[in-house]
Amino acid sequence: MSDEITVRDEPRDPNVVAINPSVARESNVEARREGKLRQEPIAPLFSNDESRGLRTRWENLQVGFVDEPRRTVEQADLLVNETIRGLTSGFANEREKLEKQWHQGADASTEDLRLAFQRYRSFFERLLSI
């Protein structure tokens, strides 16, 4: 929430809201590593639109607290729950994709496996960064 109460002439930049901090950290981690990983960045778990939508809903909830505190907390619980579900299914999808890349052919080369391992490491780091 903004610190200022002076009246703004322009709406807040929606992109500022949409940046997911864990993704930002992840790209720093990636940048320190070698070549190929950076060419295949992992897609964010929430698209910009999704996370913007979630944040907008959160902001609306927060504004409504003054009117209905209890109901607002209940809605916050639902929204957090919904977000966790989104996060879980996002991670599950990603893991599935990773698995397909090396598990299908028994003839994956050592190089394929090395790259797969790197991607897992990146994924693992991101899990820990939440």
Added chain:
Amino acid sequence: MNPNVAIAVAFVVGVLVGVVVMYAAQQERTARLKKQFGPEYGRVIADTGDRYRTEAVLEERHRRVRQLSIRPLTATERRNFEEGWRSVQARFVDEPAVALREADVLIGKVMTAQGYPVTEFEHRAEDISVDHPIVVENYRDGHAIAIRNEQGRASTEDLRKAMLNYRRLFEELVGLPEWEPAERTRL
């Protein structure tokens, strides 16, 4: 009839008519001021303890505000103030007391934009009472809670009520429709 008696009768009738006219005017004035000021009339009479002085005070207020050039807000101003209010209200969750102070400041800004003079609370409330006699009560209630809070005697729930009080005034000044929490229909 003796002319002296006729003069005396005319005089008495004249005085009676005068009294009746003055009484009617007084009644009309009281009715008018009660209608215009609503609960504020009762508040002032409780202060002054006397109808004559109360009405003088209220008429003076009315004259004073009519001399100001109060104007409605432009659509842009209204939008900006509305946005400002949302920020203030969202802030309540983190800092209730700060949010309440900011709400008061924002009300001051709305009033200044409309042409009310910049002044302290009591004077401000008097100015508002001329055109918004109902919600000025909300303003006073909210302000009383803000003062209690400064003495450390207000709960979070008190502060929340004060925010709602301020908002009633804010909405009336800005001319917003009834507030509606946006999330209610979406989850």
